[in-house]
Amino acid sequence: MIRGLHGVFQEESRFYRLLLVVGGTTAILKGLRLPYIWAATQAQIDYRNGYMRRGLFGEICRQLHIPIWHYGVFAAVSFVLLTGLFWLLARSVRRSGLDAAGLGAFSALVASIFCITMLTNLVGYCDILMALLVLVVMQFRKPSVQVMAALAAGIVGVLVHEMYAVAFLAVSLACTVCGLAFENDGNKRLWIGVGAAAIIPWAIILAPIRHARMTPDEIAKLAADIRARVNFPSHDGVLTAIFSNSSGENVHKMWGFMHAGTYWVEEFFGLLAFLPTTLFFLALAWRVSGERRALRWYLALCTFAPLLLNLVAYDRYRWLALMELNAVLCAIAVCWSTHRLHGDGVQPAFGPAWRRAAVLLLALNLATDIGLFQVHGRSFPFLQYWNTFHTKGPSLERLFAPPDILL
Numbered sequence: 001m002i003r004g005l006h007g008v009f010q011e012e013s014r015f016y017r018l019l020l021v022v023g024g025t026t027a028i029l030k031g032l033r034l035p036y037i038w039a040a041t042q043a044q045i046d047y048r049n050g051y052m053r054r055g056l057f058g059e060i061c062r063q064l065h066i067p068i069w070h071y072g073v074f075a076a077v078s079f080v081l082l083t084g085l086f087w088l089l090a091r092s093v094r095r096s097g098l099d100a101a102g103l104g105a106f107s108a109l110v111a112s113i114f115c116i117t118m119l120t121n122l123v124g125y126c127d128i129l130m131a132l133l134v135l136v137v138m139q140f141r142k143p144s145v146q147v148m149a150a151l152a153a154g155i156v157g158v159l160v161h162e163m164y165a166v167a168f169l170a171v172s173l174a175c176t177v178c179g180l181a182f183e184n185d186g187n188k189r190l191w192i193g194v195g196a197a198a199i200i201p202w203a204i205i206l207a208p209i210r211h212a213r214m215t216p217d218e219i220a221k222l223a224a225d226i227r228a229r230v231n232f233p234s235h236d237g238v239l240t241a242i243f244s245n246s247s248g249e250n251v252h253k254m255w256g257f258m259h260a261g262t263y264w265v266e267e268f269f270g271l272l273a274f275l276p277t278t279l280f281f282l283a284l285a286w287r288v289s290g291e292r293r294a295l296r297w298y299l300a301l302c303t304f305a306p307l308l309l310n311l312v313a314y315d316r317y318r319w320l321a322l323m324e325l326n327a328v329l330c331a332i333a334v335c336w337s338t339h340r341l342h343g344d345g346v347q348p349a350f351g352p353a354w355r356r357a358a359v360l361l362l363a364l365n366l367a368t369d370i371g372l373f374q375v376h377g378r379s380f381p382f383l384q385y386w387n388t389f390h391t392k393g394p395s396l397e398r399l400f401a402p403p404d405i406l407l
Contacts, residue, residue, distance in 0.1 A: 012103055012104075012355075013103045013104050016103060016105045016107070016108045016355075017104055017108075019104075019105075019108035019112070019359070019362060020104065020107050020111045020112075023108055023109075023112030023362055023365075023366060024108075024111030024112060026112070026366055027111065027112050027114070027116040027117045027120070027365070027366065028116060028117070028120050030117045030120075030369075031118060031119075031372055032120055032121075033120075033121060033123070034123075035074065035075050035078045035123050035124025035125075036124060037232060037233060037234065037235045038235050038237075038238055039078070039123075039124030040068075040071055040074050040075075040230075040234075041226065041234040041235045041236075041238045041239075042126075042238050042242070043057055043058050043061070043068050043074060043124070044058055044068070044069065044234070045058050045222075045239075045242070046058035046059040046061075046062050047059040048062065049222075052243075053162070053242060053243070054126070054159075054161055054162075054242060055159075056159035056160050057126065057129065057160050061077070069229045069230045070230075070231050071230070071231060071232040074124070075124070078123045078124040078128070081132060082119070082120065082123050082128050084132055085119065085128055085132045085135065086116075088132065088135040088136065088139070089110070089135060089328075090107075090110075090111070091139075092135055092138055092139070092332050092336070093106070093110055093328075093332060094107070095336070096331075096332045096333075096335040096336040097335045098284075098331055098332060098335045101335065103355060105354075105355040105359060106284070106331075106350075106358055108358070108359075108362055109277070109358040109359075109361055109362045109365075110328055112362045112365050112366055113277050113324060113328075113361075113365045114273060114274065114277075114321070114365050114368045114370070115274070115277075115321045115322075115325045115328075117368075118317065118318065118321035118372065119131070119321065119325070121372040122318065122321075126161040126163075127161075127318070127322065129160055130157050130160060130161060130163075130164045130167070130168050131168065131322075133153040133156060133157050133164075133172070134153065134171060134172045134329060135329075136149070136153065137149045137150045137153050137172050137175070138175050138329070138332065138333065138336065143175075143176050143179050143180070143187070143190055144190065144193070146175055146176045146179075147173075147176050147190060147193035147194060147197055148193070150172045150173050150176065150194075150197045151193070151196060153172055154169055154172065154197055154198075154200065154201035155200065155204065157169070157172075157201065158201045158202075158204050158205050162205050163309055164201070165201050165202055165205055166305055166306065166308050167305060167306040167309060167319075167322050167326075168322075168326075169198060169201055170198075170298075170301055170302045170305055171302040171305070171326045171329050171330060171333070173194055173197055173198065174298075174299065174329065174330055174333035174334070175333045175336060175337055176190065176193075176194055177194065177298055178289070178295065178333050178334045178336075178337035179337045180194075181292050181294070181295040182292075182337055213243060213244065214239075214243040214244065216244070218243075219236075219239050219243055219244060222239055223236040223239050226239075250312040251311055251312055254310065254311055254312060254313070257314060266316065267310075267316060270316055270320050270370055271320070273317075273320070273368050273370040274317075274320040274323060274324045274370075276361060276364065277324055277327070277361050277364075277365060278303060278323055278324045278327040279327075280327075280357060280358070280361055281324075281327035281328050281330065281331045282299065282300065282303050282327045282331075284331045284350075284354070285299050285327070285330045285331040285333075285334045286299065287350075288331075288334045289334050295334075299330045299333075299334065302326055302330050303326045303327045303330055304323060305323075306319045306320075306322035306323045306326060307319055307320075309322075317371060317372070
């Protein structure tokens, strides 16, 4: 046993595998919880009474006879989607060559970043499904198929939640754009496909039907309909936020928050938590992309696009987490494109300095506790889990009661 442990700490790649397991497990346990009632209520929106914004997920579940009106089923579906997201993310890191390029250090960092904690804490929200759509697009190797998949994902994504167009649309096309950038003679048909995949989702968002607002009576009727069919206390504020407030009103409200004294202080500390790792993966992507300046700026656009959501909603740490995730996706996309076009060609060297920086950032991420949706993240040795069980006792009903979000 002692020899085995000695080998793990002596051999660099085996040590990074240990970091991946320990760091990834810790990052998940820091943010693990049941889905909020807010997310469970939003999932009940569907098309049974005609088209409704953000109703596609609920409609798919309704057509497939998945009873997400039952909180236990909704929670199970949410954790299946979260597991699928993490599995595809790990698979993409490995297949792209990013794992081998850092001898496992980069994979360990991906598993341990605070973004993973935030995504775990966002279980049940549309962010998980939208990020999953992007990773599905990246699994296709043929550029023409990638473009078609990106177009399909874009249409589905904006019907699930309109923020897909801002946060994920550009990065969903990153693999194709990188592939075209590495080719000496650009494929005009592919560029046209990229343009269509970028424009059509925005056309859907800007369609007049997307901006139809509901009257208070209509919202109350929809809320009553949802309350009648679910087995949990639904959150009526979800419907008011989605169907009553316009984009202009949201922007005006956010300007008010930005003029408050504490907004930019909290934003500064949020950037301290998420920006170092974001810049690390963006620098890694830039290094692989070489001297292609246009590609470098496109990758930067993909990375920082989620920050635009600060103009319409207050969930700043959520947008910063998506920024960090997009930096990882950009690194995956550019490494994958290089490998696809050049076979087993020599990848840019990532020496010990890169791996040591990854370990340093890993330690910082595991120590990070900038705050989640409602509470701070749990910390090792996770005594909070025992305290929750001890407080609520052996009653499963109390232990698995759906948590509500406080506004």
